[in-house]
Amino acid sequence: MTRRPIGIIVNGVTGRMGYRQHLVRSLLAIRDQGGIPLADGTTIWPEPVLVGRSEIRLREIAERHGLTDWTTDLSAALARDDVQIYFDAQVTQQREKAIRQAIEAGKHIYTEKPLAEESAAALDLARAATTAGVRTGVVQDKLFLPGLRKLKRLIDGGFFGRILSVRGEFGYWVFEGDWQPAQRPSWNYRAEDGGGIVMDMFPHWQYVLEELFGQVRAVSCVTATHIPERVDEAGRRYPATADDAAYGIFELDGGIVAQLNSSWCVRVNRDELVEFQVDGTEGSAVAGLRNCRAQHRSVTPKPVWNPDLPVTENFRSQWLEVPDNEEFDNGFKVQWEQFLRHVVADEPFRWDFLAGARGVQLAELGLLSAREQRRVEVPELAR
Template sequence: MTRKTVRIAMNGVTGRMGYRQHLVRSLLAIREQGGLDLGGGTVLWPEPVLVGRRAPAVEELARRHGLDGWSTDLDAVLSDDSVDVYFDAQVTSARPEAVKKAIAAGKHVYVEKPAATDLAGALELARLAREAGVKHGTVQDKLFLPGLRKLRRLVEDGFFGDVLSVRGEFGYWVFEGDRQPAQRPSWNYRAEDGGGITVDMFPHWEYVLHELFGRVTSVQAHRATHVRKRWDENGQPYAATADDAAYGIFELAGGAVAQINSSWAVRVHRDDLVEFQVDGTHGSAVAGLHSCRVQPRAVTPRPVWDPDQPSSASYRDQWQEVPDNQEFDNGFKTQWELFLRHVALDEPYRWDLTAGARGVQLAELALRAAAEGRRIEVPELAP
């Protein structure tokens, strides 16, 4: 067995998502399984090089996981010819400049979403990567959740017939930070720091809708800042200036309509933190992070509306669970493996920086639609 090493500069791993999902549950998990099998007796071995601004934090992470490579000097890391890939999980405002440097240094780039703070910046990154001939990708992790993979299976099998509508509910209560610590960083709630649920979640909804049901052709949105006072990591109060809830209506190519509510100011009364209900002429499905339930047309019961009597129907029991039929790995790890195979073997990979730019475009147009109180068409981006 031949082991081929790929060195990956990881910028932003001191943050929650960069550390838990990308470092620990993806690249270190690949190492724990013995590397990524490329076939033909070759295994790809990811070697993370941790990059960050605070030396003690980055050094401690490297020590904790037995990693030799770490630095606070991004330019020095990018000038190292042994580094093959640059990954960015920084705050969005810091991402474009770092990614441009990586592309100029000839590194393949893989970035968290959103790729940039605006569409022009996202398209520029895609153009630069194409012109430099480097491989590039954007994290689109929701596509690899077990529940949505089951949902994709239903779509591809024609289970729904004609898809009529998609209804999504996402969110949970994020504590204000006074009596209980907030589960999200305070910058998420300051517009001046790039925060806001629209710019955070609408890029997710774009690729979910695009990949499963069709391109988004128009958007309407309403944004709100429901909780206006919060407390930061140091216990200091601050004014929340970013939206913590966004309510969107999306028209899709083919005629289906999607409605998705996103909120960090809602208490969960559903089976998961995110759920999508898809209704079609031949059947319906409800998918969460892991599970997916269906109700085909042939066994759809006949509901009776009677406001004078308590309902005796157990509506949830009228749905059938979609079996796993396979083992589902961590979604972030699954996409990392696909990207690394793309880098090593030139296998097809469609979740590139242009795909990431579509998400930025949708968020940008949603902000405009909300500000102007109208429906806005979403132009198709050139590949």
């Protein structure tokens, strides 16, 4: 078996997502499994080049995993002939400039979302990449969650009949940083640093809604900054200027209405940190990160509203678990494998920069809706 090494710049590897999900659980996991086999007998072998701003942290990560290739000089890394792919997991404000450098260097590009801070910039990146002839991809990891894959199986099997509505709840309580450390970096709560839950989560909701239910045609959104002051990593108080909660209504093809709440200021009273309830004429389902429960029309009970009597039915017990029926790998790793096959073996990959631009567009229009307190239609994006 012939091993085909492929150099991959991993920029932002010292961050939580860049390190945990993309380096350890994706690229190094692919190496641990022996690479990615292709039909012609060759094996794709990722060769990570770690890039970041801190020499100390880069060296520590490299030594921990037996790696030797790291640098703080992105330009030098992009100039290397043995590097074919640039991956970006930096903060959003740094992403557009670095991706433009990668396009100019002729590298194929895979990136975390959002692709850029504005849809016009995201669309320009898509056009520039097409002109340069480089292949592109944007992380859309929620599509590979076991719960949503089970939900997709129900949709594809016609379980719901005509889908009527989708209701989603996402989030948890992020501590303010004073008496307990915050679970998320402080820049997430500063608009001037690219923070905000709309720009963080609406790109996710765009591809989840489009891939599972239909294209988003209009959005109505209310945002809030519920916690006006937080404490940063150095113990300093700072004003929270970014939205930390968003309440959105999305109108989809086929008359489907989706209501999605996203919040860093909510305490969890559900089975998983994200849950989607889908209701259709023939059945309903509730899907989370890993699990999915369903209730068919034929076994739907008939509750009767009577506030004078206590509830005697256990409604949760009336739903059935959707079985796995397959083994689910890490979603980030699965998409990495698909992108590497796309670059090396020309296999299809539909989550390109144009798909990423649609996510940025929805976030941008959601913020416009909240700012102007009105419903906003979502126009088609053309390459």
